[in-house]
Amino acid sequence: MNEVICQLYDRTSLRAFSRREIPPEDKNTILEAACMAPTAGNQQLYTILDITDPTLKDRLSETCDHQPFIAQAKLVLIFLADFQKWYDIFTEAGCRPRKPGYGDFLLAVDDALIAAQNAVTAAESLGLGSCYIGDVMENYEVHRDMLHLPQYVFPAAMVVFGYPKEGLTRKKPARVAQKHIVHENTYRRMDGAELREMMARRSEPKGFEGWVEAFYNRKYNSDFSREMSRSAAAFLEQYAK
Numbered sequence: 001m002n003e004v005i006c007q008l009y010d011r012t013s014l015r016a017f018s019r020r021e022i023p024p025e026d027k028n029t030i031l032e033a034a035c036m037a038p039t040a041g042n043q044q045l046y047t048i049l050d051i052t053d054p055t056l057k058d059r060l061s062e063t064c065d066h067q068p069f070i071a072q073a074k075l076v077l078i079f080l081a082d083f084q085k086w087y088d089i090f091t092e093a094g095c096r097p098r099k100p101g102y103g104d105f106l107l108a109v110d111d112a113l114i115a116a117q118n119a120v121t122a123a124e125s126l127g128l129g130s131c132y133i134g135d136v137m138e139n140y141e142v143h144r145d146m147l148h149l150p151q152y153v154f155p156a157a158m159v160v161f162g163y164p165k166e167g168l169t170r171k172k173p174a175r176v177a178q179k180h181i182v183h184e185n186t187y188r189r190m191d192g193a194e195l196r197e198m199m200a201r202r203s204e205p206k207g208f209e210g211w212v213e214a215f216y217n218r219k220y221n222s223d224f225s226r227e228m229s230r231s232a233a234a235f236l237e238q239y240a241k
């Protein structure tokens, strides 16, 4: 296996950072790598917020579901799905653009996430760990005001970076078998037996029902998950206006 593949296989999320600062040239490399990502029509439908203000970091560590390690990270980047700038470019050029639609929004989200993953991969190659923070999609109104987001801009993802805390060992959580993820040609809805087989390893020793119920309550049925859906709906409502 080559080095790139090894790093992709081995990468795990990092949530405990050492105090070591990231050299400015490495930070610049990470940001450049993000900007080199594939992008729909070469439009770069994203803006990256480099959060350097410690007060903002502290506030984000609270507004993003109370995750204190966000404030300890040495680099905090928010990847904004940004259709605003193209709307403004079209307007500036006298195009009288139609209102951006949901397709434009989804394309911008695609772009933002692909750029984010380029940053993650670049950071990994430089010895830096990272963790996505999906909770930045919560509290839309708070984040809009805090980060001055205009109508067609949505925080698709936040990623926090740093060097691993000394002595930390990290085990990558196992993924399900590839045969359940890769379907040939058309979608194959999995039946109960296959769903159970797919989750068998993860649900030990609790068993399928016990493990799924606990997971359901911790994630899908949680306050943060409900808030994320409310928040995204609030964004989309004002986007569609």
Ligand SMILES: Cc1cc2nc3c(=O)[nH]c(=O)nc-3n(C[C@H](O)[C@H](O)[C@H](O)COP(=O)(O)O)c2cc1C
Pocket: 011, 012, 013, 014, 015, 067, 131, 132, 133, 134, 135, 157, 172, 173
């Ligand atoms: C879109 C997305 C959102 C995530 N949000 C969070 C988060 O808010 N807090 C957190 O600690 N980890 C978060 N993670 C990290 C996942 O929990 C992690 O990737 C997953 O458990 C698999 O572990 P691994 O990255 O170590 O392989 C997120 C990951 C993704 C891709």
